[in-house]
Amino acid sequence: MxxxxxxxxxxxxxxxxxxxxxxxxxxxxxxxxxxxxxxxxxxxxxxxxxxxxxxxxxxxxxxxxxxxxxxxxxxxxxxxxxxxxxxxxxxxxxxxxxxxxxxxxxxxxxxxxxxxxxxxxxxxxxxxxxxxxxxxxxxxxxxxxxxxxxxxxxxxxxxxxxxxxxxxxxxxxxxxxxxxxxxxxxxxxxxxxxxxxxxxxxxxxxxxxxxxxxxxxxxxxxxxxxQVSGDSVRLSLADRTDDRANAEAGRTHATDAVIRIVRELDGATSVEAVADGVNFRIPRGGSVLPGLLRQIDAGGIELDGVEVHRPTLDDVFxxxxxxxxxxxxxxxxxxxxxxxxxxx
The missing domain is CATH 3.40.50.300 (P-loop containing nucleotide triphosphate hydrolases)
Structure with missing residues (x-):
């Protein structure tokens, strides 16, 4: 040494x-x-x-x-x-x-x-x-x-x-x-x-x-x-309605549905609703996404975007x-x- x-x-x-x-x-x-x-x-x-x-x-x-x-x-x-x-x-x-x-x-x-x-x-x-x-x-x-x-x-x-x-x-x-x-x-x-x-x-x-x-x-x-609990994933939900009240109601329904789907994933943690969608952490986020997106699509929920971020050293700290x-x-x-x- x-x-x-x-x-x-x-x-x-x-x-x-x-x-x-x-x-x-x-x-x-x-x-x-x-x-x-x-x-x-x-x-x-x-x-x-x-x-x-x-x-x-x-x-x-x-x-x-x-x-x-x-x-x-x-x-x-x-x-x-x-x-x-x-x-x-x-x-x-x-x-x-x-x-x-x-x-x-x-x-x-x-x-x-x-x-x-x-x-x-x-x-x-x-x-x-x-x-x-x-x-x-x-x-x-x-x-x-x-x-x-x-x-x-x-x-x-x-x-x-x-x-x-x-x-x-x-x-x-x-x-x-x-x-x-x-x-x-x-x-x-x-x-x-x-x-x-x-x-x-x-x-x-x-x-x-x-x-x-x-x-x-x-x-x-x-x-x-x-050692940090998985990759960070953000699912941004689409908003296709013109009426604000209906949009917020639709967003709430879609958000709740996405949260239910995500919580069924093995290893998903820190699942939370945010202004434009859902955030969560999960190990090997890239490999989990294809199946997750198929489930969301089957539920008739439209997404605007998906972001996956690997843990950083700042996350470690x-x-x-x-x-x-x-x-x-x-x-x-x-x-x-x-x-x-x-x-x-």
Whole structure:
């Protein structure tokens, strides 16, 4: 295992008393995996990542990261990992290329190799011609890609990426996705957080869902989607009458009839009438529809349209946490700023 953690806890002291930002996290990441670590704001994602990257000390629990014990050999962990923080790490007045070379030298990379590898990464991550530019003159997206170059310059086998594509335009995001896949193809392991569900779906072999400091779900994206109760189906009913009262009466009769038919289907859940028809969820919605439509037609009911939507990762989050991944409502503190550690 590239990462093996058991019972990780991180407690912070706040003015209101101790707050457990992470409450007993167990997780495993195999060599060569791309693992997405996802959850709503304040769920404990960044705190957990910072513990695994040795940036903060766990209050309790154990972990082995890149073959080194997190508590006994944090220096060994640091030598083997790359870390790209969400907030960035470059100095505004520094020259971009100098920042990359200096960062590589801290890992024992020769200056010549650091320059060669850094300029190659600049080309791969769409930063051509910016090697001698001051960081403060770069756009937000360019600075983000520079952060990623710095995290990769020493060729780590385990890379932590905290919201790596924040601030990137669609083309730059797609470019970075390809680069991440290329890193995995060369044997690297990627552990990333993201608020972009399409990113997690496209990139990750497995997803870990954290909420209120605990892992509440884990699995491949498709497996997690299958845990949601089926595909979402909407049946829109036709309205062919001119008189409004008759139309509403006809719609009510047709709606009731469709609901009765749908409820007889094996596995149908969340059956409800809506303004223009009926919504429900059912496993393998596409394969169920032909028979369902024949029954509705036999009942003399006319439809205006049919929509089938497979579960999304946002549906997974709503099911597991009761809120969307991008929910900005307050949540338990995820590493409260300037708080003191509570010693276990």
């Amino acid at each position: 590239m990462i093996e953690a058991r019972g990780l806890v991180r407690t912070f002291k706040t003015k209101r008393g101790p707050v457990q930002a992470v409450q007993g996290v167990d997780l495993d990441v195999a060599d060569g995996e791309i693992v997405g670590f996802l959850g709503p704001n304040g769920a404990g994602k960044t705190t957990t990542m910072r513990m695994l990257a040795t940036l903060i000390t766990p209050t309790s629990g154990t972990a082995t990261v890149a073959g080194c014990d997190l508590a006994k050999d944090p220096v060994g962990v640091r030598r083997r990992i790359g870390y790209v923080p969400q907030s960035g790490s470059t100095l505004p007045e520094a020259v971009a290329g100098d920042e990359v070379v200096d960062h590589a030298r801290l890992y024992g990379v020769s200056k010549a190799k650091a320059i060669a590898d850094g300029q190659r990464l600049f080309e791969e991550l769409d930063l051509p011609g910016l090697w001698r530019r001051q960081c403060k003159t770069l756009s937000g997206g360019q600075r983000r890609r520079l952060d990623i170059v710095m995290g990769l310059i020493h060729d780590p086998k385990l890379i932590f990426l905290d919201e790596p594509t924040t601030g990137l335009d669609p083309q730059a995001r797609a470019n970075l996705w390809e680069h991440i896949r290329g890193l995995r193809a060369r044997g690297a392991t990627i552990f990333l957080t993201t608020h972009y569900l399409d990113e997690a779906d496209a990139l990750c072999d497995r997803i870990l869902v954290i909420d209120h400091g605990r892992i509440v779900g884990a699995g491949a994206p498709e497996a997690l989607k299958q 709503l099911t597991m946490t009761g809120r969307s991944l991008r929910d900005d409502s307050p949540a338990p503190a995820d590493e409260p700023e300037k708080q003191k550690e509570v010693v276990a």
